[in-house]
Amino acid sequence: GESVGLHLPTLSVQEGDNSIINCAYSNSASDYFIWYKQESGKGPQFIIDIRSNMDKRQGQRVTVLLNKTVKHLSLQIAATQPGDSAVYFCAETGNQFYFGTGTSLTVIP
Amino acid sequence: GAVVSQHPSWVICKSGTSVKIECRSLDFQATTMFWYRQFPKQSLMLMATSNEGSKATYEQGVEKDKFLINHASLTLSTLTVTSAHPEDSSFYICSATPSGSYEQFFGPGTRLTVL
Numbered sequence: 001g002e003s004v005g006l007h008l009p010t011l012s013v014q015e016g017d018n019s020i021i022n023c024a025y026s027n028s029a030s031d032y033f034i035w036y037k038q039e040s041g042k043g044p045q046f047i048i049d050i051r052s053n054m055d056k057r058q059g060q061r062v063t064v065l066l067n068k069t070v071k072h073l074s075l076q077i078a079a080t081q082p083g084d085s086a087v088y089f090c091a092e093t094g095n096q097f098y099f100g101t102g103t104s105l106t107v108i109p
Numbered sequence: 110g111a112v113v114s115q116h117p118s119w120v121i122c123k124s125g126t127s128v129k130i131e132c133r134s135l136d137f138q139a140t141t142m143f144w145y146r147q148f149p150k151q152s153l154m155l156m157a158t159s160n161e162g163s164k165a166t167y168e169q170g171v172e173k174d175k176f177l178i179n180h181a182s183l184t185l186s187t188l189t190v191t192s193a194h195p196e197d198s199s200f201y202i203c204s205a206t207p208s209g210s211y212e213q214f215f216g217p218g219t220r221l222t223v224l
Binding site: 008032034036041042043044045046049087089091093094097099100101102104 | 113115143150151152153155200202204206211212213214215216217218220
């Protein structure tokens with residue numbers, strides 16, 4: 001796996017609004033993509049995944065969109081709540097596992 | 110299922126001492142475990158990949174003699190920070206991959222504070 005220790009981009013949204021977090025991936029051979037949520041002081045937790053033969057997958061309040069043409073992954077959170085405030089990482093895996101930089105989401109009550 | 114634990118969750122130690130952090134897969138066998146380091150407001154930085162029964166593969170810039178990794182069984186990997194210094198203070202997170210899978214399951218992390 002790989003990751004880069006960069007300062008995280010931030011996103012602030014109003015409670016109740018929808019959030020969109022984006023991620024670009026690099027490996028055309030990646031066939032499985034995962035979104036993780038990391039709350040402060042805790043390890044990352046699995047949110048939702050998608051395989052490369054799909055372009056959309058929905059969970060509870062979350063939707064992942066995959067655009068293989070431009071190697072782009074997005075996570076949509078509907079009706080964002082204060083408890084959604086966290087850092088969100090995308091990950092791609094095929095024959096290796098790569099993390100995205102992550103985005104820090106802050107929900108404003 | 111797929112639970113990974115770490116122990117301790119928080120450790121404070123004096124400069125110059127060594128600290129061991131354990132990572133366990135509780136309900137699955139993990140042929141591969143990963144160790145990450147994370148500074149505040151930054152992403153995870155992979156330190157090393159640990160395969161059961163073999164030497165760990167360290168990322169560039171990570172001192173293998175400073176961060177000793179042992180993956181003695183399919184459910185346990187340990188990271189020992191030797192002669193810790195204040196700059197080693199960080200959040201250390203492990204993850205484990207079940208045999209035959211690519212997905213990583215993360216532990217809750219260990220906060221190391223070196224005085």
